[in-house]
Amino acid sequence: MADTKTVLAGVCKGLAELISGCGLEPVDKSGEIKDDNGKCAVEYKGEGKALRFExxxxxxxxxxxxxxxxxxxxxxxxxxxxxxxxxETATDKDIRSAVNEFNETITGIFGTKTAKPIKSKLPTPVSKAAAKSGSVSYDPNTLGNRFTSVYPELREEYKSNCEKYGQFLPEDFFLNHGNAVVLDVIRENNPVKMKKLFNLLNDIYEDGTNETQSIIAVTILGSMNNDQQLLANCIDYMCEDMMSPVIQVNKYLESSKSAKMRMENPPKYKPKKAKKKRSVMSNLGM
Structure with a gap:
């Protein structure tokens, strides 16, 4: 458990190199952060510019x-x-996520790129043995990790995603990078390539968490937009458990503009507490 001063100090420390590169110096040279009735603030000033964290x-x-x-x-x-x-619940990972977010914001304001986002270790994927034993289920990170092992041209995008958010954010990765590869494979409908894709998706789906299944059925395969030819191409390759949800999701996304907008424009990432499990369709607001 931390307090506001400790958390804010961690954020400022992570941004110190960037802030200095912008020509800004702390107003309080002592580095002490004062707490005024639960409100903490840190200010930096330079020639003709200033920055404040509250x-x-x-x-x-x-x-x-x-x-x-x-x-x-x-x-x-x-x-x-x-x-x-x-x-009270902030972790080092949460602080890194805030640092990386503010890094981009400050760079946009003052136009400097003297500092790069803090790099973090890639999250550890769930092993096949552990998933098959039932002791643990595949999480979204494992999906991203194995997907980029099959499609190594996207490996750097996967790493960048993890570094930017302090964890793997699947919606951002697949909507901006992964889905294009998936749709190209489905359109081409080459049996060898289709088997490679769906062997991966089927395996992860069958032993995945509810969230992971939702990423596959909604975020990834929902991007077919109920195109009947694309769906027909997938029928012979999808596992039985996945087939019905994918067809339902595509029909629903075509009929609901609001659901499609939520899928294509997910809310900005913010660290959050664990939620109760929800069904694939409930994630679309059904």
């Missing part, structure tokens, strides 16, 4: 000001970003 009510906000003439005052600041982070 941590209050489990949310870190980033505000900045750029001014060519005159002293920067409070009314010059504009909030650019915020990140929900509960100090």
């Amino acid at each position: 941590y209050f009510n489990k949310k870190i906000s980033v505000s900045a000001a750029v001014k060519e003439d005159g002293e920067i005052i409070d009314s010059d600041y504009r909030q650019y970003d915020s990140w929900l982070l509960d100090p």
Whole structure:
């Protein structure tokens, strides 16, 4: 368990190289973070620019000001970003995720790329032996890890995804990179390539968590948009457990614009507590 000052100090430490590269220095040279009735703040200033972090009510906000003439005052600041982070449950991974998010925001404001996002170790995939024994189920990271082993041209995108978010974010990876490869294989309908793809998807689906199954049926195979030819190409390769959900998902996405928009535009990632299991279709709002 941490407190607001410790968490904010961790975020500022992770961004120190970038902030310095932007020509900004801490206003309080002592480095001490003061707590004013539960609200903590850290300020940095440079020539004609300023940056402020405020941590209050489990949310870190980033505000900045750029001014060519005159002293920067409070009314010059504009909030650019915020990140929900509960100090009581925040982990090092959560802090890295906030750092990487703010890294991009600050780079966008001040136009410098002197520092790169903090690299983290790739998450460990679930082994086949463990999944088949029933002791643990395949998680979304295992899907991403094995998918990029089959399609190594996407390995760097997988690594970048893990480094950016501090964990694997499957919606971002598949919607922006993986689905294009999947759809190309399905359109070509080459038996060898189809078997390779669906051997992977079937294996992960059958022994996967509810979330993992949803990623396969909704995020990945739902991208066929109920194209009857594409679905027909898949019929002989999908496992029995997966076939019905995939067909239902495609029909539903075609009939529901709001569900399709949720799939194509998932909410911005924020660290969250574990949720109860939900069905594949309930993840679409059904």
